[in-house]
Amino acid sequence: MQRNFSLDCFRALAIMLVFTAHSILAFGAPAILAPFQFGGTGVDLFFVLSGWLIGNQLLLEKKKFGDIDVPRFWIRRWMRTMPAYYAVLLVTILQLYLTKEDFSFPWPHLFFLQNYLGDLSVFYVSWSLSVEEQFYLFIAPLFVLTLALDKKYQVFVLLTLLVCPSIFRYLELYSSHTETHVRLDCCAMGVLLAYLKHYRQHVWGEAQKKINVFFIASIAAYAFFYIARYNREWEIGDPSSLGLAFMFGIWIVWGEQTNFNPTGIASRAVMHISTRSYAMYLLHVDALAVLNKLDLNNTAFSIYYVAALFITLLLSECLYRFVELPFMKSRSKFSFSQSRAHNDRTQKMKMEGI
Numbered sequence: 001m002q003r004n005f006s007l008d009c010f011r012a013l014a015i016m017l018v019f020t021a022h023s024i025l026a027f028g029a030p031a032i033l034a035p036f037q038f039g040g041t042g043v044d045l046f047f048v049l050s051g052w053l054i055g056n057q058l059l060l061e062k063k064k065f066g067d068i069d070v071p072r073f074w075i076r077r078w079m080r081t082m083p084a085y086y087a088v089l090l091v092t093i094l095q096l097y098l099t100k101e102d103f104s105f106p107w108p109h110l111f112f113l114q115n116y117l118g119d120l121s122v123f124y125v126s127w128s129l130s131v132e133e134q135f136y137l138f139i140a141p142l143f144v145l146t147l148a149l150d151k152k153y154q155v156f157v158l159l160t161l162l163v164c165p166s167i168f169r170y171l172e173l174y175s176s177h178t179e180t181h182v183r184l185d186c187c188a189m190g191v192l193l194a195y196l197k198h199y200r201q202h203v204w205g206e207a208q209k210k211i212n213v214f215f216i217a218s219i220a221a222y223a224f225f226y227i228a229r230y231n232r233e234w235e236i237g238d239p240s241s242l243g244l245a246f247m248f249g250i251w252i253v254w255g256e257q258t259n260f261n262p263t264g265i266a267s268r269a270v271m272h273i274s275t276r277s278y279a280m281y282l283l284h285v286d287a288l289a290v291l292n293k294l295d296l297n298n299t300a301f302s303i304y305y306v307a308a309l310f311i312t313l314l315l316s317e318c319l320y321r322f323v324e325l326p327f328m329k330s331r332s333k334f335s336f337s338q339s340r341a342h343n344d345r346t347q348k349m350k351m352e353g354i
Helices: 005-027 031-036 040-065 070-099 124-147 151-170 185-199 201-209 211-230 241-257 265-275 277-293 301-334 336-351
Strands: none
Touching: 005 031, 005 040, 005 241, 005 265, 005 277, 005 301, 031 211, 040 070, 040 124, 040 185, 040 241, 070 124, 070 277, 070 301, 124 151, 124 185, 124 277, 151 185, 151 241, 185 201, 185 241, 201 211, 201 241, 211 241, 265 277, 277 301
8 A cells, every 4th residue: 555644644643652651651750741641542543543554455455356365464464563573572581581580481472462361561562562463363354254244234343343342341341451352442443444435435525525624623632631631620531442543533534635745854754753663662662771771860851752762763773674674575475466466377377277
């Protein structure tokens, strides 16, 4: 899929929200900065973006070839996410083994089960990656089954996927907020929007006509929750995951409609952070740990923040160039166009007896 600068802006915003929140926490969480610990919303934004990307990829394949190659989809996803994850996990395990006397091997982390079974004090940001990997496992088969249904039932299935996490949270059917079944609403929103774009064009078209108004309203709502954190006497809590799903869903629709291609330093910075956002997410906690070893907590937060960002960008660049990029290049052979073309040629050769 062609890159969309608006969505790259949202991806860069998501990682910076997470990075800023964890930087404040590592610095000691001074009260004046506490309202900016809104990093959890960055994770929700990542989830919506992921659902949108995956939904579009699967539906484009369905429209072009008439079906979805589920194993090929899994292979491509795993080649994108797993190499960098396991590289960082390996370093984390080695570091723990060498420094902790009571070291216990984090087996659940090997299978992306830590959000249910693991010790989240080990590589704790990886819980969201477990959610995404579990999402990847079932969303492609679910799409295959859903698109085989009568059209009137398809939206019902996707809406059920969207609202069920809220029901589970309301009934307190969870042990931790990191569990997949209570965090899927944002992923489901991205998938639902992709479905509307490809299979309900009239709904998508109507949404785009009014999207500027909704976008401004959603930005105002997001800013309001920030302000409310400075005014605890208002007794207004943070937005729910479902509320964020709708808010960020509006951003996705707006970004899809208003894509633009600016030039200049700012746009290059956005693109750089966006393309390295996964590596930054994996490594920013390690960068903060390095700063804590250097005892920079007594400096001004601005200095601490810039230093943390510099180290994060340096580490993530290494991970991106030496781990992510090679695997991303090699997975091109599993693109649905090339793999299907290869299968068609093979089938033709068999029919011709070659």
